Amino acid sequence: MRTESRKPRLLYLAYFFPPSRASGVFRARATANYFAEQGWDVTVLKAPDSFYEKVTGSVDPALTEAVDARLDIAAPPVDHFLWETDLREYGWFRGNFPVLAKRWHTWKQEKIFPDKYLSWGLAAFREGLRRHRRRPYDLIIATGNPFAAFGSAWALGRVTKRPFVIDYRDAWTLNQFTDEDTFGPGHPAWKWERRITRAATASLHVNDAMREWHAAKYPEAADRMQVVLNGWDPDVMPETPLPAPNEDRPLAFSFIGTLTPVQPIDSMIEGYQQMLEAGRHPGSRLDLYGHMGFFANNEAKLRATLGLDEPIPGVNYLGPVPKPEIATAYAASDVLLFMTGGAKYVTTGKVFEYMAAGRPIVSIHDKGCAAEELLRDYPLWFEPASLDPADVAVAMAEAGDAARKADPAVAEQARTYAATFTRYRQLERFEQWSRELVAERSSR
Structure with missing residues (x-):
């Protein structure tokens, strides 16, 4: 760790942060932890745990154990207007004037900021400003979604005259799964994204395709756009032992991750079945590890949508695995099935973890991913x-052949390659850039 007379101070806006298990939470955790380890004084503004517990229903308390103890974490409040279904929890205004309350909510979305998490964004702005006035920050970073975090960072940057960075874990105005605009012409999100992007000191993107799309959309800010890949976490993905060569035992083909409707699940399951029907790797099983979607209260509906509400021979839904125990799922797998929706703009964080396991990987996604x-x-x-x-079946069978061979030299090559993609390796250049930015501003 670097030692300096004064630690640079970072305000990090990350709505989804442990114990949330939402998509992207590991990028947020790694960013905050890494900056703290490099000697920054880091404040994290996140959502209240009650939101994760009551609204998303998706928490993993074990994730908090891997959050750096040096982080100063606060949780500005969020209005549950859109998610509250219990009339007894309505406030006086909404309970007595529901139509007027709805109009007021809609007006704020249209006239103030177009994000359903606006209330948290405003609260985060107030909390960040209060803390800055007490002990000034040197840099502000916001990760989205939600993009109310971007709005807060923009407002804080204007008021405090401090640089701010926006980190696109997901696209705001681009549907990365369909390659279409998320909003129609004239929607206020377009105005706000342009305004924020122009003002930001830098914007981060998870792959080159996403950076290029935003550079084409906002060329005036293109020279301030950086790529920071997601990477994998060695603390939750320790090296797993590789299976020994064996020509006879049944193989375990595994998907490890969150199951969602945008994934080509039919291709995976039917490919597995066709492989067995062709006499390849008889007795092998297809194991599915992970949550059904990101919201617990949608699990039953999603299970039916994915065709997993009835038993399928050889297919085992084994449910979620706590992140600190995820290595056990990889250790029980011979072949990993990298299944994802979308194409050109989708990387996902899971691909890095798959590579770190050192096992054969079968891609099950659109070309151009x-x-x-x-x-x-x-x-x-x-x-x-x-x-x-039929094509998926062939690839699965060939991957199964490689798993049976279990060549240790090839597996070592795979792990050596994967080691270049740890999250901290991906953050090194950005953290150094941030440090130099702060030092340059301090020397003026």
């Missing part, structure tokens, strides 16, 4: 010709 750029140099990557189940 951003993750292909990473997997191309991974020595145990198996790419189907298409999402047709």
Whole structure:
């Protein structure tokens, strides 16, 4: 750790932060932890735990154990207007004037900021400003979604005259799964994104395709756009033992991650079935580890949507695995099935973890997926010709052959390659850039 007479101070706006298990929470955790380890005084503004527990229903208390104890964490309040279904919890205004309350909520979305988390954004602005006046910050970073965090960072930057950075874990105005605009022409999100992007000291993107899309949309800010890949976390993904060569035992083909409707689950399951019907790797099983979506109260509906509400021979839904125990799922797997929705703009954080396991990986996604750029140099990557189940079956069978061979030299090459993609490795350059930015401003 660096030692300096005065620690640089960072205000980090991350709505989803442990114990939330929402998509992207590990990027937020790693960013805050890494800056703290590099000698920054870090304040994190997150959502209240009650939101994760009551609204999303998706928490993993074990995640908080891996949060750096040096972080100063606060949770500005959020209005549950959109999610509250219990009439007894309505306030006086909404309880007595529901139509007027709805109009007021809609007006704020249209006239102040177009994000359903606006109330938290305003509260985060007030809390960040209060703390800054007491002990000034040197840099503000906001990660989205929600993009109310971007709005807060922009407002704090204007008031405090401090630099701010926006981190696009997800796209705001681009649907990265369909390559279409998220909002129609004239929607206020377009105005706000342009305003914030122009003012930001830098913007971060998870892959080159996302950076290029934003650079084309906002060319005046293109030279301030950086790529910070997601990476994987060695503290929750320790090295797992590799299976020994064996020509006879049944193989375990595994998907490890969150199941969602945008994924080609039919191609995966039908490909697995066709592989068995062709006599390849008889007795093998398909194990599915993970949550059904990001919101617990949608699980039953999603299970039916995904076709997993009835038993499927050989297919085992094993449920979620706590992150600190995720290595046990990888250790029980022979072949990993990298299944994701979207294409050009989608990398996902899971691909890095898959590579770290050092096992054969079968891609099950549309051609052109951003993750292909990473997997191309991974020595145990198996790419189907298409999402047709017959092509998926061939790739799965070939990956199974590689798993049975279990060549230790190839596995070591795979792990050596994966080691270049830890989260901290991806954050090194950005943290150094941030440090130099603060030092330059301090010397003026």
